[in-house]
Amino acid sequence: MDVPMPIDDYQIYYVSNNHQVIFIRTIDGHIYRSGDEGATWEKQTDPSKMPNFKATSGISSISHTQVKDGTIVLYFLGSDYSTLWVSVDAGLSYTYCDNLPSFSYGFQMHPMYPGFVLSKRSNNGNIELWVGKDNGKEWDRLLDGLTQNSQSYWSIFPTTDPNRIYVTKNEQLLYSDDFFVTSHVIPLDGKRVLAFAIFEPNKFVVKTCADVQCIDKELYISEDGGKEFTLAEIPERDIASERENDFLVWELSDSAIWLYVDRGCVASNCWGDMFHSNSADTDFTLSLPYTKRGEFTKYNSVDGIYLANQYITKSSVPESAEAVRSLITFNKGGDWNLLRAPEFDANGQPTNCHLENGCSLHVHGWGTSSSFTYFYSVPNAVGLMVASGNIGTALDNKKDKIATYISFNGGVKWTEVKKKEYVPEIADSGAIIVMVVESGETNEISYTIDNGNEWRSCIFTEKYIDISNIRTAPGWTSRKFLMYGQRTVNGAIQVVIYQISFDEELPRICSKADFTTWSPTTEHGNCVLGKATYYNVRNQTCSYGTDYKPTSTFEKCACTEEDYECDYCFSRSDLNSRCTMECRVSGIPAPPSNCTDFYEVDMGYRKVDGDLCDFTMKGSVKPKGLVPCVTPSPPHSRLTGGLGAIPIIIIVSVILAIVVGIAIYVYKNNDGLRQYMTLPFQQVGEQTNFEQGESLVEEK
Incomplete structure (x- = not known):
């Protein structure tokens, strides 16, 4: 078997x-x-x-x-x-x-x-x-x-029978409320079902074959727990040399479905286009072409901010498997920008890396098999993200080029905190950040409890271990952590587990007087999603506590180009370029008689879903789209073209956060580590005469 x-x-x-x-x-x-x-x-x-x-x-x-x-x-x-x-x-x-x-x-x-x-x-x-x-x-x-x-799942929808079960069988989607004494087929226009996924509270997504040979694929979406489904409209792109291999529901966040469409691979490095839906999930617009597969994430603590890695292209194909750059959006994918590199490196030396010279910061994502430390943020640590990467013209996977970077302000500014790659954890809602070297044996941990103003080191054991992971409890509010790894003793692998507590290092819970306001708008000068949001964050060295919930207020802003994204069948050819039509849509005005390349139309842009900008405010504008004088050939349609039978991969943001949830608590020096430990380390397994402070299990 x-x-x-x-x-x-x-x-x-x-x-x-x-x-x-x-x-x-x-x-x-x-x-x-x-x-x-x-x-x-x-x-x-x-x-x-x-x-x-x-x-x-x-x-x-x-x-x-x-x-x-x-x-x-x-x-x-x-x-x-x-x-x-x-x-x-x-x-x-x-x-x-x-x-x-x-x-x-x-x-x-x-x-x-x-x-x-x-x-x-x-x-x-x-x-x-x-x-x-x-x-x-x-x-x-x-x-x-x-x-x-x-596939088989219990229903999570509040309007269905609590014992409802959904199953795919014989390319049909079935459900039963009586443990399959009776069952019912969800029709979906009679299409063959390939895969499905369900999301709280009422979202249901199904991938089907569009034809008998299953060459074309379609996506059906329900917003009412499966009572009614709508066929999603996904525009074709004018890239005849490529084929769509499959599409994947990558993330649900900011009231949108983020849909990744495979385009091709160089060796094991695959790329595709990232689309996202409107608020009704009925049609999708292209957000970022040539996205590296698996390297797209939401900045979990701030609305509308995402990071992604994109292949650098030449003649509509990636230059090479190594030609990858990192981008950030502050308006839910409406437009994307390079990451500004730190002014100084971890040793205090100038980086001399400037956007105007083609130099920027590049960070690793989930798809980088050689790197453990992908971009990492948690929902309740406002503005905070940790990542590994390098500065230059493209992402570099060489170990000697990688450093560890951190942003405390929503990705606007980054600081290089360590040479080499480190495994981070964020705890106590961001009050504690801990790092340990990613590869090789170590007995030292680095941490900060004051938003990176000071990084301290702790020698936590006399014996070196190869740390596998560090974790804190789900929710990232605890001040107790587990660190576990292994070492070889007399030829046998032994697992070592530590519990380390910061209860004595941050004994005081923050009071009202310890908070100030912070806004992404203050950092980069522009509103985010049509509003200036002001978050309450600490400005003193204290603990948020386990009951802390981030709070914020906001003010609406006038509408600018950043409040708009490319509409259906329009896309950007490069960073900061204008939205240009690339497939036929109805209602486009005829080109002027003297048209040479492109002409402007009052179409091509739509307000980003969830954007709260007020067009009645002074200074508001709406950008105009560009239409080529020669009409693009692909018509608007559902997604078509040789899609493989790979099932939809569902990776929701909260799951991303849980999967990468790794944590450890340490103190500012080894004496403090021993002195303030609330409970001694205990052996994991049968009692033996190991030194206090270390926990071991022999692995067979």
Whole structure:
């Protein structure tokens, strides 16, 4: 049998809303539990804890949920995919379930009733859908004849039956409210369904074939939980030499769907066009062509600001796999600009890198396989982002060229804080930023608690370790962190886990007098999305605290060109160029008799969705679009052209944030680290005579 989820890494699970209960799964499938946010640990994979657990067994995955009454339910799937343990008290006790169908995988917890869970089962190549009831004590087969690509989800929509299940089978989208005693087909004009995704509160996205051969693809979107679907309108681009390989729903943010359309690849480096929808999601406009696949992200703490990496092109094709530049938009993709490089490097030397000389800052994204430290921001650390990269004319992947950069003002200005690449974490809503070198063994950590005014170092152990990751609890409000890595002792790999707390370093919670206002408008002189937003941020060295929620006020601004984006079938040929028509649309005025290249029309621009600018205010303008004297050949249409059968990839911004959530707390010197530790480090696993302050698990 093909194992659907190999045990190839150790993982950390925060399973309670107060973040006190944590589980770690090691590479050999053993489980350890902490009830005090990582200060102490106890091994769970033992017959004294988990009934019928065998020494040769392991755990392949943990699924968990917490309901409103505080109940925490966890499912522990054995490494043989046929054994199951369930806990309904956050791991204080376990029940062994002896009737799990063999070769089960892919558990999905019910969003309302934790006693129910969906699971898939591989049965001699036939994929089946099962439901577990009564916390895994009862299992029923719902469907068979599925494939590895078949999708199944509980409904998350408030207007549907709470037990509704959506499934793709035989290229149809089905749903059932009675565990498939009866089922219904969502028609979608009779089209063959390839993939679907659902988003809270009521968004439903489905990709279908547009023709019998499935050469063309279409996107159906529902805004009412699947009651009615609308066929999305995506303009063709005038690039006959390229073909659309697939489209991917990349992100949902700022009331828009961001849609990535594949265009081509150089070796393993792929590029495409980034479109985004209007507020009704009925049509899309091109935001950024030649986007490097996987390298687009929202600046999570500020509305309307995004970063992306784009291939530098020549004659409408990328110059090379290495020709990539970083761009930023302050108006939700309406236009894009190069990142201004820092004036000085981390050693205080002038960078002599200026936009007018073709030099700018370039940072790594998710698609850069050689780099761990991609651009990283969290929702409640206002204005803050950390990234690794370089200054120059293009992004450089050479390790000796990479440095670590940080912005505290929404990406307007950047500071080079470290030579080399560092793994960052943002905590206490941005009050604490910690960095550790990304590759190689180390015993030193850098951190700041005053918005980068001072960076301090901490020697946290005498023995060097290779740090794998650093994490804080979800929400980025805690001041306690886990750092984990490994080292080799006598030829054996040992996992080391630290809990480090900043409770004593930042003991005082910020008061009202500790706050000031900050605005992106003040930084770069322009309003963002038609408003000057003023955020309340601290200006003293204090802790935001776990209850802090960012607050802001705003004032409307007059409308300028930055409040508009290219309309349907219009796009920019280069940075800061005007919106120019590239496919036919109705209502375009005829060209003047003396037209040579382009002529202006009162079309081609639309206000950015969510933009609040007031056109009645003095100084307001609306830009004019350009139309070529010779009409472009591609008509307006849905997305067409040899799209492959790759399923839609859904990566929502909040998930991006969770995936890259890594954290660690340290103190300004080693003495402080030892002195102020609220609880001593504990060994993860069986007690041995390791020095206090280090936690080890031997990996087999």
